[in-house]
Amino acid sequence: MTDLVRDFVEDNIADLHADLDAWLRIPSISTSPEHAGDVRRGAEWFAEALRRTGFPTVEVWETGAPVGAEGGAATGHPAVYAAWPSEDADAPRVTVYGHHDVQPVDPLELWETAPFEPTVRGEELFARGAIDDKGQLLFHLLGLRAHLAATGRTSPAVHLTILAEGEEEDGSEHFAQLLRDRAAELAADVVVVSDTGIFDRATPSMCVGMRGMTYCQIDLHGPDIDLHSGSFGGAVPNPATVLTRIVAGLHDADGHVTLPGFYDRVVDLTPRERDLLAALPFDEAAWVAGPAASRGTAGEAGFSTLERIWARPTAEVHGLHSGYTGPGQKTIIPTDAMAKVSFRLVADQDPGEVETAMRAYVAGAVPPGITASVTFFSGGVRPCLTPLDSPWLQAATRAMETAFGQQVLYTREGGSGPEADLAEILDAPVIFVGVGLPDDRIHAPNERVVLPMLTIGAIAAGHLWSELAAAAR
Amino acid sequence: MTDLVRDFVEDNIADLHADLDAWLRIPSISTSPEHAGDVRRGAEWFAEALRRTGFPTVEVWETGAPVGAEGGAATGHPAVYAAWPSEDADAPRVTVYGHHDVQPVDPLELWETAPFEPTVRGEELFARGAIDDKGQLLFHLLGLRAHLAATGRTSPAVHLTILAEGEEEDGSEHFAQLLRDRAAELAADVVVVSDTGIFDRATPSMCVGMRGMTYCQIDLHGPDIDLHSGSFGGAVPNPATVLTRIVAGLHDADGHVTLPGFYDRVVDLTPRERDLLAALPFDEAAWVAGPAASRGTAGEAGFSTLERIWARPTAEVHGLHSGYTGPGQKTIIPTDAMAKVSFRLVADQDPGEVETAMRAYVAGAVPPGITASVTFFSGGVRPCLTPLDSPWLQAATRAMETAFGQQVLYTREGGSGPEADLAEILDAPVIFVGVGLPDDRIHAPNERVVLPMLTIGAIAAGHLWSELAAAAR
Numbered sequence: 001m002t003d004l005v006r007d008f009v010e011d012n013i014a015d016l017h018a019d020l021d022a023w024l025r026i027p028s029i030s031t032s033p034e035h036a037g038d039v040r041r042g043a044e045w046f047a048e049a050l051r052r053t054g055f056p057t058v059e060v061w062e063t064g065a066p067v068g069a070e071g072g073a074a075t076g077h078p079a080v081y082a083a084w085p086s087e088d089a090d091a092p093r094v095t096v097y098g099h100h101d102v103q104p105v106d107p108l109e110l111w112e113t114a115p116f117e118p119t120v121r122g123e124e125l126f127a128r129g130a131i132d133d134k135g136q137l138l139f140h141l142l143g144l145r146a147h148l149a150a151t152g153r154t155s156p157a158v159h160l161t162i163l164a165e166g167e168e169e170d171g172s173e174h175f176a177q178l179l180r181d182r183a184a185e186l187a188a189d190v191v192v193v194s195d196t197g198i199f200d201r202a203t204p205s206m207c208v209g210m211r212g213m214t215y216c217q218i219d220l221h222g223p224d225i226d227l228h229s230g231s232f233g234g235a236v237p238n239p240a241t242v243l244t245r246i247v248a249g250l251h252d253a254d255g256h257v258t259l260p261g262f263y264d265r266v267v268d269l270t271p272r273e274r275d276l277l278a279a280l281p282f283d284e285a286a287w288v289a290g291p292a293a294s295r296g297t298a299g300e301a302g303f304s305t306l307e308r309i310w311a312r313p314t315a316e317v318h319g320l321h322s323g324y325t326g327p328g329q330k331t332i333i334p335t336d337a338m339a340k341v342s343f344r345l346v347a348d349q350d351p352g353e354v355e356t357a358m359r360a361y362v363a364g365a366v367p368p369g370i371t372a373s374v375t376f377f378s379g380g381v382r383p384c385l386t387p388l389d390s391p392w393l394q395a396a397t398r399a400m401e402t403a404f405g406q407q408v409l410y411t412r413e414g415g416s417g418p419e420a421d422l423a424e425i426l427d428a429p430v431i432f433v434g435v436g437l438p439d440d441r442i443h444a445p446n447e448r449v450v451l452p453m454l455t456i457g458a459i460a461a462g463h464l465w466s467e468l469a470a471a472a473r
Numbered sequence: 474m475t476d477l478v479r480d481f482v483e484d485n486i487a488d489l490h491a492d493l494d495a496w497l498r499i500p501s502i503s504t505s506p507e508h509a510g511d512v513r514r515g516a517e518w519f520a521e522a523l524r525r526t527g528f529p530t531v532e533v534w535e536t537g538a539p540v541g542a543e544g545g546a547a548t549g550h551p552a553v554y555a556a557w558p559s560e561d562a563d564a565p566r567v568t569v570y571g572h573h574d575v576q577p578v579d580p581l582e583l584w585e586t587a588p589f590e591p592t593v594r595g596e597e598l599f600a601r602g603a604i605d606d607k608g609q610l611l612f613h614l615l616g617l618r619a620h621l622a623a624t625g626r627t628s629p630a631v632h633l634t635i636l637a638e639g640e641e642e643d644g645s646e647h648f649a650q651l652l653r654d655r656a657a658e659l660a661a662d663v664v665v666v667s668d669t670g671i672f673d674r675a676t677p678s679m680c681v682g683m684r685g686m687t688y689c690q691i692d693l694h695g696p697d698i699d700l701h702s703g704s705f706g707g708a709v710p711n712p713a714t715v716l717t718r719i720v721a722g723l724h725d726a727d728g729h730v731t732l733p734g735f736y737d738r739v740v741d742l743t744p745r746e747r748d749l750l751a752a753l754p755f756d757e758a759a760w761v762a763g764p765a766a767s768r769g770t771a772g773e774a775g776f777s778t779l780e781r782i783w784a785r786p787t788a789e790v791h792g793l794h795s796g797y798t799g800p801g802q803k804t805i806i807p808t809d810a811m812a813k814v815s816f817r818l819v820a821d822q823d824p825g826e827v828e829t830a831m832r833a834y835v836a837g838a839v840p841p842g843i844t845a846s847v848t849f850f851s852g853g854v855r856p857c858l859t860p861l862d863s864p865w866l867q868a869a870t871r872a873m874e875t876a877f878g879q880q881v882l883y884t885r886e887g888g889s890g891p892e893a894d895l896a897e898i899l900d901a902p903v904i905f906v907g908v909g910l911p912d913d914r915i916h917a918p919n920e921r922v923v924l925p926m927l928t929i930g931a932i933a934a935g936h937l938w939s940e941l942a943a944a945a946r
Binding site: 288316337 | 841
């Protein structure tokens with residue numbers, strides 16, 4: 001079957017390679033103040049590439065409040081915004097997210113070739129930012145050209161917006177505020193995130209969910225002074241003992257979280273989702289020995305490791321402190337005890353409800369003579385999940401399967417990123433279209449992109465707008 | 474009924490007061506190196522007082538190893554030893570324990586009169602060491618003279634040994650070794666400790682037991698690096714969680730310690746012991762508000778507060794540490810977690826058996842992926858208990874009741890002191906004959922002795938040797 005998109009991409013892939021070579025030479029390291037000018041230069045380069053691709057509106061947006069009342073320079077790195085409305089007025093609105101800044105390069109001596117001198121060896125291109133995230137933003141430009149060429153259109157089949165952040169590798173400090181300030185320009189029916197990867201090269205996949213989180217500190221206060229455990233031990237409440245009961249009591253014997261109502265809103269994995277997760281060629285033994293560095297697994301009974309880290313909520317303790325922690329023995333009943341505890345949440349759990357349940361649990365677990373305070377450090381982060389039967393997801397899956405020429409599976413993320421802000425602030429489902437590989441060494445020396453993956457990414461992007469437009473009809 | 478002992482004590486009480494005034498002027502502060510000479514001078518003074526009382530053998534014993542191979546000065550403060558064998562060859566052997574060193578005096582500005590210028594106001598004498606412990610050692614000298622005068626004997630009715638330690642207020646560093654080195658001279662059928670007090674002035678009492686202890690640190694090791702709780706949370710064992718389960722699991726819902734066999738050797742309180750403890754005018758509300766500073770009580774179901782702190786074994790946690798304890802949030806699964814835990818023990822629990830049970834408990838509670846080490850800081854301290862039907866205790870009780878002219882009740886100590894070494898190393902029961910009051914301000918500014926209490930102490934001591942000799946027959 002003829003694939004005009006594929007033909008266009010393959011005929012013009014040299015353009016993408018040339019653009020990538022030029023952009024990767026700009027050392028746009030957002031964490032280094034001395035590279036602030038490079039970050040801006042990289043933004044301007046990408047803005048120019050967007051204009052050259054045909055976007056009628058391209059802007060470089062400042063972020064962060066200006067310094068001083070007179071309005072000096074903005075304190076954040078700039079973002080790049082581009083919009084190309086569809087000639088079809090009722091086409092869906094799509095916002096593509098990526099970032100133009102890159103990670104630092106230390107330790108420099110471990111790079112085989114200079115990080116900002118892109119070098120091709122075989123099918124790999126080595127440079128900082130090659131896959132994270134310049135390569136993934138650029139495949140969209142070639143993909144869009146292929147979309148227009150293959151369909152004969154003069155505008156995209158969707159109202160297309162691109163947002164390239166400049167602080168993703170520096171904590172996204174101003175990102176949420178930017179989204180709120182620019183909500184009108186960024187309004188979308190679906191968000192496409194191109195900053196992630198696939199399960200492995202033989203197993204194309206798309207992420208369909210991320211966990212949320214809420215994080216608190218428990219402080220217990222017992223006797224007003226450290227008491228001698230010989231004189232008082234056994235007869236007064238010990239805040240350290242009470243703390244261990246509170247923390248240990250957060251799980252039952254099967255590893256379920258015990259907070260009342262904790263699972264009430266959890267969207268259970270469907271049999272199909274479980275089957276597809278189980279189809280991923282996950283090597284648990286290698287994971288335990290390597291990435292997890294844990295020498296073992298543990299968790300909620302009845303769920304696999306991938307289900308536990310991606311699709312199930314958790315309670316984890318991150319820190320404990322009480323009393324005497326120096327060498328040897330000191331026989332006190334301590335005055336205070338502290339624990340830091342967070343809950344990872346999955347759709348459709350609500351951080352506020354979990355906070356309320358946790359406060360009630362602690363209050364109910366504290367005996368007379370102990371006072372407790374529970375501090376939540378923020379309102380929490382909402383989980384997000386795209387159901388497998390979402391038309392947007394099915395459309396994007398078709399584009400990806402066409403590009404890869406094989407079935408696409410589904411993954412999730414256990415943590416939370418700026419994607420959570422996108423989903424929550426723009427109030428739109430998030431679809432992940434990325435072609436990174438787990439061994440691309442992002443954030444490490446010798447970051448690379450496997451060039452054929454960018455070709456596939458461009459083909460997927462070239463099909464995506466027609467598929468999404470069709471799904472909206 | 475004529476009491477020749479009382480008559481002699483009352484006729485000669487001025488001798489005790491004069492001796493006390495002289496001895497209290499020596500600032501024998503054992504924790505201050507600059508007072509080392511004063512501690513030695515205080516020891517020499519007491520040795521001379523013992524000789525003057527008639528002890529045929531009086532020695533000042535060096536403690537601690539000599540410095541250097543050539544044998545320089547000993548590193549410890551000296552102890553004073555005196556022995557006066559009975560003319561009755563088969564009389565019991567009794568060793569009296571006290572100490573001649575005193576606590577520091579800071580904050581000096583809070584003393585109403587200078588701490589080493591003994592000052593009488595009404596029936597009280599104010600000076601550092603007045604009750605702790607110079608006054609209590611001195612009442613034995615007048616008591617012994619009264620015993621000889623009242624019975625017409627030329628030697629005591631028991632083989633009498635006195636040991637006055639010089640490091641009691643400085644941690645008794647060399648005391649156990651001294652007892653082992655001098656076990657032959659100190660061999661005793663019963664030990665009389667005169668370094669404690671009575672319940673309150675209206676409620677004379679004797680201590681009949683002390684808790685022992687064994688103390689450990691639990692170290693758990695989980696993942697080899699701190700793991701991101703988003704990427705790994707819910708699927709790998711968290712050492713902090715496991716630690717809280719281990720510590721929380723040491724008690725059941727009724728406050729009983731859960732270690733298997735923990736209570737097997739516990740000598741239960743007899744109904745009479747419980748009745749006598751309940752007869753003490755213990756003001757629990759005042760204790761909670763003041764000394765315990767705890768705003769509440771908690772502990773083993775079915776036991777009173779005094780029973781819990783004196784007569785029941787405990788598990789208490791003294792310190793916790795794991796992961797991140799700074800401000801705000803850090804989302805890690807920590808590599809390590811630590812707890813410090815001790816067990817207070819009562820007769821006839823064995824510290825070694827509790828250590829074995831604790832090691833087995835921790836080993837059984839550690840899941841795959843977590844390694845544990847349990848470190849006990851010593852072999853522990855054995856508990857000691859004198860049964861109420863002990864002939865020695867009954868004899869001492871008669872002496873105390875004669876002196877006080879009323880019933881004597883029984884208390885215990887929740888902690889452990891050098892008395893535990895006496896009981897264990899000399900392998901003899903310990904009887905507590907002391908006349909301190911809870912508001913004597915030992916270790917604090919304005920320490921005092923209520924002089925009539927010393928008179929009572931001397932009368933009790935004057936009856937004690939006849940009573941103990943009779944009990945042995």
